Amino acid sequence: MSDEPAExxxxxSHGGGGRRMHDLIRDLFRARLSNPLLDQGDDSAVLDVGAxxxxxxxxxxxxxxxxxxxxxxxxxxxxxxxxxxxxxTVNDLATAGARPLALSASFILEExxxxxxxxxxxxxxRAAADEAEVMVATGDTKVVAxxxxxxxxxxxxxxxxxxxxxxxxxxxxxxxxxxLVTGPIGDHGVAVLSQREGLALESDVESDCxxxxxxxxxxxxxxxxxxxxxxxxxxxxxxxxxxxxxxxSGLCIEIDEERVPVRPGVAVACEMLGLDxxxxxxEGRMVIIIDExxxxxxxxxxxxxxxxxxxCAIGRVLPAPAARVHVRTALGTRRILDLPVGExxxxxx
Amino acid sequence: MSDEPAExxxxxSHGGGGRRMHDLIRDLFRARLSNPLLDQGDDSAVLDVGAxxxxxxxxxxxxxxxxxxxxxxxxxxxxxxxxxxxxxTVNDLATAGARPLALSASFILEExxxxxxxxxxxxxxRAAADEAEVMVATGDTKVVAxxxxxxxxxxxxxxxxxxxxxxxxxxxxxxxxxxLVTGPIGDHGVAVLSQREGLALESDVESDCxxxxxxxxxxxxxxxxxxxxxxxxxxxxxxxxxxxxxxxSGLCIEIDEERVPVRPGVAVACEMLGLDxxxxxxEGRMVIIIDExxxxxxxxxxxxxxxxxxxCAIGRVLPAPAARVHVRTALGTRRILDLPVGExxxxxx
Numbered sequence: 001m002s003d004e005p006a007e008x009x010x011x012x013s014h015g016g017g018g019r020r021m022h023d024l025i026r027d028l029f030r031a032r033l034s035n036p037l038l039d040q041g042d043d044s045a046v047l048d049v050g051a052x053x054x055x056x057x058x059x060x061x062x063x064x065x066x067x068x069x070x071x072x073x074x075x076x077x078x079x080x081x082x083x084x085x086x087x088x089t090v091n092d093l094a095t096a097g098a099r100p101l102a103l104s105a106s107f108i109l110e111e112x113x114x115x116x117x118x119x120x121x122x123x124x125x126r127a128a129a130d131e132a133e134v135m136v137a138t139g140d141t142k143v144v145a146x147x148x149x150x151x152x153x154x155x156x157x158x159x160x161x162x163x164x165x166x167x168x169x170x171x172x173x174x175x176x177x178x179x180l181v182t183g184p185i186g187d188h189g190v191a192v193l194s195q196r197e198g199l200a201l202e203s204d205v206e207s208d209c210x211x212x213x214x215x216x217x218x219x220x221x222x223x224x225x226x227x228x229x230x231x232x233x234x235x236x237x238x239x240x241x242x243x244x245x246x247x248x249s250g251l252c253i254e255i256d257e258e259r260v261p262v263r264p265g266v267a268v269a270c271e272m273l274g275l276d277x278x279x280x281x282x283e284g285r286m287v288i289i290i291d292e293x294x295x296x297x298x299x300x301x302x303x304x305x306x307x308x309x310x311x312c313a314i315g316r317v318l319p320a321p322a323a324r325v326h327v328r329t330a331l332g333t334r335r336i337l338d339l340p341v342g343e344x345x346x347x348x349x
Numbered sequence: 350m351s352d353e354p355a356e357x358x359x360x361x362s363h364g365g366g367g368r369r370m371h372d373l374i375r376d377l378f379r380a381r382l383s384n385p386l387l388d389q390g391d392d393s394a395v396l397d398v399g400a401x402x403x404x405x406x407x408x409x410x411x412x413x414x415x416x417x418x419x420x421x422x423x424x425x426x427x428x429x430x431x432x433x434x435x436x437x438t439v440n441d442l443a444t445a446g447a448r449p450l451a452l453s454a455s456f457i458l459e460e461x462x463x464x465x466x467x468x469x470x471x472x473x474x475r476a477a478a479d480e481a482e483v484m485v486a487t488g489d490t491k492v493v494a495x496x497x498x499x500x501x502x503x504x505x506x507x508x509x510x511x512x513x514x515x516x517x518x519x520x521x522x523x524x525x526x527x528x529l530v531t532g533p534i535g536d537h538g539v540a541v542l543s544q545r546e547g548l549a550l551e552s553d554v555e556s557d558c559x560x561x562x563x564x565x566x567x568x569x570x571x572x573x574x575x576x577x578x579x580x581x582x583x584x585x586x587x588x589x590x591x592x593x594x595x596x597x598s599g600l601c602i603e604i605d606e607e608r609v610p611v612r613p614g615v616a617v618a619c620e621m622l623g624l625d626x627x628x629x630x631x632e633g634r635m636v637i638i639i640d641e642x643x644x645x646x647x648x649x650x651x652x653x654x655x656x657x658x659x660x661c662a663i664g665r666v667l668p669a670p671a672a673r674v675h676v677r678t679a680l681g682t683r684r685i686l687d688l689p690v691g692e693x694x695x696x697x698x
Contacts, residue, residue, distance in 0.1 A: 015695060016584060017628075040519075044507075047412075062508065063393040095391065106416060108417050140504075144419050144499065145695060148498070150497040232392070235364075235365060235366025236367055340367035345365075
């Protein structure tokens with residue numbers, strides 16, 4: 001944020017509701033994210049939901065989710081805050097089995113942000129949205145004075161339709177279910193840490209940041225009602241995702257340590273930093289709790305998709321002890337896998 | 350942010366995905382915003398839209414909107430950031446004529462924020478949501494280091510159903526339409542300025558911040574299809590709202606200066622500060638572009654509602670010049686009302 005002339009930076013007046021804000025919205029946001037809904041320029045986008053519904057969606061269950069993104073640095077190996085903001089919300093919709101209908105994007109910009117940085121971020125959002133086959137239908141922009149925010153924060157929300165017959169949620173997990181993960185864990189967390197100033201971590205790990213709508217659609221197409229719960233293990237990693245499901249269902253989840261896929265670069269970085277890969281964030285993985293009889297077909301379907309090539313079973317759901325996650329080690333011993341307690345590294349997403 | 354012990358403040362670990370974050374979500378956010386959707390605790394809320402639809406909504410047009418709130422100070426006469434975040438999004442849904450189905454709320458918190466401040470804000474959100482008869486169905490929390498944000502930013506999104514037969518949007522304004530406003534303008538902007546440190550402005554003006562879903566429902570009930578466009582004149586005030594509609598419709602909007610209601614306290618404050626009341630933000634007003642034959646019935650319906658008691662006609666839509674807003678003065682002269690160009694005061698909402 002040093003050499004650009006003033007006209008190539010975000011000014012307070014870009015958020016003031018006047019001419020500059022309107023020009024920014026028209027020339028940057030609408031130009032780069034253009035689609036029929038956003039182009040209308042009303043305060044609310046109006047989606048013609050009924051017309052586009054598949055017969056299985058006609059009963060009208062709507063998934064709705066939101067996430068703020070404050071990742072630091074903005075650009076990291078394998079992604080950036082823009083791609084993350086699209087993928088994170090698409091993936092939260094996917095956890096409900098929902099097909100995304102539309103996203104919103106709201107920006108909080110720091111005065112002085114180089115316009116080129118914002119353009120890169122918005123271009124990346126557009127590319128990720130195109131990949132996920134979803135539109136940014138509505139948005140907002142605020143600007144705060146230098147020092148009142150850090151460069152750019154993005155909040156995305158999403159709406160999607162849930163096909164009929166699905167009852168996917170943490171509370172639907174059942175004893176005997178199999179626990180799947182769609183790929184190696186912890187890549188995103190290590191990629192961001194390796195990039196962050198002050199941590200001279202050598203690593204070639206890239207973020208797994210990816211939109212999983214297509215992967216989940218392929219899964220549901222193959223095994224439909226067999227899927228009981230899904231979580232994307234972001235902050236707090238696999239440990240958090242599994243503990244949440246264990247709490248919601250009142251059941252025990254047991255995973256086998258040596259079956260959880262972890263890339264060598266992630267394992268090494270975690271050991272250097274004294275971190276547990278089970279606590280490290282993913283941004284392109286899904287944890288799936290599935291009827292044990294559907295697990296094998298599910299793994300086949302997942303592996304046939306580019307974002308699920310390394311899918312595998314890592315554990316099972318047990319009736320007790322309630323709301324507990326266990327890790328079974330290679331030696332056959334068990335330990336409790338709790339939520340991370342100490343200071344996790346902030347602004348990972 | 351001075352005297353509270355550490356345990357009564359937001360820590361970085363409250364955003365880390367671990368135990369502290371889960372406790373904060375459960376004990377503060379879910380406890381205060383509790384409702385059946387939020388209580389499920391999944392990453393996406395799933396709304397049973399079909400079951401609750403009125404017959405007129407069954408064609409399934411969904412309104413979707415988002416806004417970030419960064420107002421400074423957090424508490425001001427007549428409102429606070431929490432009430433603002435609920436009302437702003439409810440009102441954006443109302444501009445499409447939509448009945449709100451659910452809201453989302455995503456928080457970006459600065460490390461060190463007193464827990465009591467956050468509790469006050471969330472309690473205020475709950476009260477405003479109850480008044481607007483809408484639930485906060487899903488949410489998110491991020492924490493950034495001290496100095497990387499200013500206290501608390503809130504992004505709300507909303508989904509709502511648009512009744513059949515309505516085609517409300519800036520593009521639907523027509524020549525001959527009447528321009529209404531539901532009450533005096535500029536109250537919110539002046540209330541926030543009067544409270545802001547460094548501006549020793551004496552004023553008893555309170556923010557008009559209010560959820561307008563009920564008022565708009567009463568309007569639509571009375572005159573239905575006569576309503577062509579609505580805008581809530583927030584940042585940039587009435588000038589911005591009218592210019593947007595003029596641009597979208599390619600028509601001219603002409604308002605009569607002496608018919609625009611402005612409270613004496615707002616007029617005095619604007620004169621002191623060299624600001625134009627037509628540029629000052631409202632947070633509980635609606636600009637309505639309506640068929641001229643429906644205008645009188647609309648005003649009656651609006652005035653029968655507590656948030657529309659001072660509703661009145663302020664102007665008309667003309668066929669030309671295109672995309673232009675004119676102000677007719679008491680002397681009969683005309684001037685162009687453009688968007689504010691200079692540095693507007695930031696963080697008004």
